[in-house]
Amino acid sequence: MELLFALAIGALTTSGVYLLLRARTFPVIMGLTLLSYGVNLFLFASGRLATGQQPVIGTAASYSDPLPQALVLTAIVIGFAMTAFLVVLSLRNLADNENDHVDGRRETAPPPSKLEQEVSGK
Amino acid sequence: MTHWLIAPILIPLLGGILQVFMGYAPISLRRTLAIATTVLMLVSAVVLLALASDGSYRVYAFGNWQPPFGIVLVLDRLAALMLVLTAVLGLFCHIYASGGADEGNRQFHGLFLFQLMGLNIAFLTGDLFNLFVAFEVLLIASYGLLMHGGGSSRTVAGLHYVVLNLAGSALFLISVGMIYSVTGTLNMADLAVKIPQVTGNNLNLVKAGGMMLLVVFGLKAAILPLCFWLPKAYARATAPVAALFAVMTKVGIYAIVRIYPLMFGDDAGELANLGMDWLFPLALVTLSMGVIGALGADNLKTLVAWQVIISVGTLLAPIALGSEAGLSAALFYLVSTTWTVAALFLVSELVASQRGAAGDSIVTAPKMHHRTFLSVLFLIGAVAAAGLPPLSGFFGKLLILQSVESGAEMAWLWGVLLIGGFLTLIAYSRAGSIVFWWNIDGHLETPEPMNNRVAISTGILTCLTMLIVVLAGPLSDFTRATAEQVYDNQGYINILQTPVHIPQNPLVGEIN
Numbered sequence: 191m192e193l194l195f196a197l198a199i200g201a202l203t204t205s206g207v208y209l210l211l212r213a214r215t216f217p218v219i220m221g222l223t224l225l226s227y228g229v230n231l232f233l234f235a236s237g238r239l240a241t242g243q244q245p246v247i248g249t250a251a252s253y254s255d256p257l258p259q260a261l262v263l264t265a266i267v268i269g270f271a272m273t274a275f276l277v278v279l280s281l282r283n284l285a286d287n288e289n290d291h292v293d294g295r296r297e298t299a300p301p302p303s304k305l306e307q308e309v310s311g312k
Numbered sequence: 313m314t315h316w317l318i319a320p321i322l323i324p325l326l327g328g329i330l331q332v333f334m335g336y337a338p339i340s341l342r343r344t345l346a347i348a349t350t351v352l353m354l355v356s357a358v359v360l361l362a363l364a365s366d367g368s369y370r371v372y373a374f375g376n377w378q379p380p381f382g383i384v385l386v387l388d389r390l391a392a393l394m395l396v397l398t399a400v401l402g403l404f405c406h407i408y409a410s411g412g413a414d415e416g417n418r419q420f421h422g423l424f425l426f427q428l429m430g431l432n433i434a435f436l437t438g439d440l441f442n443l444f445v446a447f448e449v450l451l452i453a454s455y456g457l458l459m460h461g462g463g464s465s466r467t468v469a470g471l472h473y474v475v476l477n478l479a480g481s482a483l484f485l486i487s488v489g490m491i492y493s494v495t496g497t498l499n500m501a502d503l504a505v506k507i508p509q510v511t512g513n514n515l516n517l518v519k520a521g522g523m524m525l526l527v528v529f530g531l532k533a534a535i536l537p538l539c540f541w542l543p544k545a546y547a548r549a550t551a552p553v554a555a556l557f558a559v560m561t562k563v564g565i566y567a568i569v570r571i572y573p574l575m576f577g578d579d580a581g582e583l584a585n586l587g588m589d590w591l592f593p594l595a596l597v598t599l600s601m602g603v604i605g606a607l608g609a610d611n612l613k614t615l616v617a618w619q620v621i622i623s624v625g626t627l628l629a630p631i632a633l634g635s636e637a638g639l640s641a642a643l644f645y646l647v648s649t650t651w652t653v654a655a656l657f658l659v660s661e662l663v664a665s666q667r668g669a670a671g672d673s674i675v676t677a678p679k680m681h682h683r684t685f686l687s688v689l690f691l692i693g694a695v696a697a698a699g700l701p702p703l704s705g706f707f708g709k710l711l712i713l714q715s716v717e718s719g720a721e722m723a724w725l726w727g728v729l730l731i732g733g734f735l736t737l738i739a740y741s742r743a744g745s746i747v748f749w750w751n752i753d754g755h756l757e758t759p760e761p762m763n764n765r766v767a768i769s770t771g772i773l774t775c776l777t778m779l780i781v782v783l784a785g786p787l788s789d790f791t792r793a794t795a796e797q798v799y800d801n802q803g804y805i806n807i808l809q810t811p812v813h814i815p816q817n818p819l820v821g822e823i824n
Contacts, residue, residue, distance in 0.1 A: 210475075210479065215471065218475055222475065222478050222479070222482075225479070225482050226478075226482060229482045229485045229486055229489075230485075232485075232486055232489050233485055233486075233488070233489040235489075235493075236489040236490070236492045236493035237492075237493075238493075255496075257492075257498075258489075258492070261441055261488070261489075261492075264441070264445065265485055268445070268448045268481075271452065272448075272452065272474075272478055272481075275452065275455060275474070276474055276475070276478065279455075279459075279467070279470060279471055279474060280471060282467050283467045283468065283471050286467050287467070287468070292468075292471060292472070292475075293468060294465075294467070294468040294471075
């Protein structure tokens with residue numbers, strides 16, 4: 191179970207970081223989402239992985255740690271809010287700059303102005 | 313247990329919620345209520361400062377849970393100093409904003425108050441995960457504030473800021489998880505007890521967690537490899553927002569001062585002084601980078617934004633050396649530089665509003681209106697920021713220079729700080745003389761009126777630097793006591809023994 195869990199966290203984080211470094215806002219948002227999934231799983235694992243154990247002291251020989259679940263819940267809620275905000279912001283970016291490049295650059299060079307045409311003609 | 317500790321969080325929270333529901337109320341009513349909230353917050357911060365100045369720790373345990381099991385708020389001198397610093401700054405920025413900058417967005421005052429609440433939580437909390445939550449609260453409010461006023465250039469700068477901070481939050485969570493998986497606690501006092509006991513392979517996990525925390529705080533504080541987002545974002549924000557953001561980088565510095573001497577201090581065994589070897593050279597390089605940026609700035613707001621980075625470098629260098637005198641000097645300079653930089657942002661916006669199309673660009677333009685008033689304010693701000701006598705920036709830098717013991721570090725710090733200060737002076741002289749003196753013929757047809765609120769709040773915030781000079785003795789005594797308290801870990805650890813008052817439930821007896 192540990193190996194599978196570690197591989198899942200690793201795969202999520204790797205693809206998250208790769209997408210985060212892309213130049214379009216959509217992959218960046220996907221990357222951040224995947225990264226936060228990886229982080230949530232990681233936080234969850236910080237209380238040790240166990241099955242069939244209760245988070246109550248004294249009911250069994252060993253108990254599981256309930257705190258990481260509370261931390262993950264908080265992180266998920268915050269992550270949702272931030273992702274929603276980021277989606278709206280990048281839509282605004284798309285509307286303002288007419289493309290979804292993270293730097294707001296124009297995709298193709300604007301047509302040469304009259305002045306430039308005259309200069310290049312000479 | 314005193315309930316005053318929760319006041320700086322509850323007041324802006326309730327005031328902010330009120331603003332959310334009053335989006336369609338008349339703007340004068342909203343302004344009055346919002347400023348009243350900020351004034352109340354300042355009063356509560358001053359009360360907490362008076363409480364904290366006796367040198368003891370005060371603990372507020374949520375839900376009466378005995379630390380380390382519940383979340384606690386901890387008040388000490390450092391937290392109280394930061395609270396008052398923020399509340400004063402927040403009040404003047406708020407008055408400035410109510411002079412017209414708050415129009416165009418119904419939720420401006422709500423966001424502003426939530427931002428103040430997030431800052432206050434960050435200063436008061438005694439729990440590592442709660443610190444993360446505080447960062448998120450202040451960040452999400454700051455995203456909204458940064459967008460205030462619109463414009464496509466602001467969207468792009470805002471997008472970078474948001475993505476960068478979300479990545480920072482992910483790193484914060486990873487480091488919290490690493491530290492929790494080894495120590496089993498997130499209470500800062502308990503961590504200070506547990507971390508020195510860590511041995512074997514676990515040592516590396518805590519070490520990695522601690523270093524990643526430093527990266528996160530470095531991102532908030534804008535230390536060199538992580539500082540290039542700042543000038544763009546701050547220079548494009550509305551003036552009162554940019555001025556409030558002057559304290560945001562100080563939150564990162566506060567977190568470093570709070571966590572590293574406590575959890576990775578001299579008592580931390582193998583993890584003692586983790587990361588501090590890295591911090592000193594990085595601080596000096598940050599300072600140099602800030603100076604280069606300030607020299608190359610082509611408008612006033614960008615110049616001031618680079619000044620933020622200069623002050624971050626200046627603050628972190630003595631902190632990284634880890635002496636009490638250094639921390640005391642840094643705290644003195646922190647108060648001075650935060651207010652000065654904020655005042656300079658406000659002055660730049662006023663200058664821009666009086667120059668028509670030229671705005672705050674450093675170019676020759678027709679003579680501006682209210683030139684005498686604005687140029688005097690700019691002069692005071694620039695002298696304080698560059699660290700010339702007789703204003704407070706000079707005393708702050710002098711204390712920092714005095715605090716270093718002789719050796720290689722002293723040579724580096726003196727060299728970089730003094731040359732940097734000289735070059736900053738050149739940057740300000742150049743900007744000031746072009747903007748205020750090199751006028752071309754002609755005049756603006758329709759001057760924008762400058763209302764009283766804007767002028768008075770900017771004037772007072774600028775003149776606070778003189779107040780610091782007048783009160784330099786008491787303030788430096790206070791920062792010295794604060795530094796002593798920060799480096800005395802035992803006092804902070806003792807909050808674990810705080811007795812929690814459990815009220816008797818009258819119903820229990822009846823049922824039995």
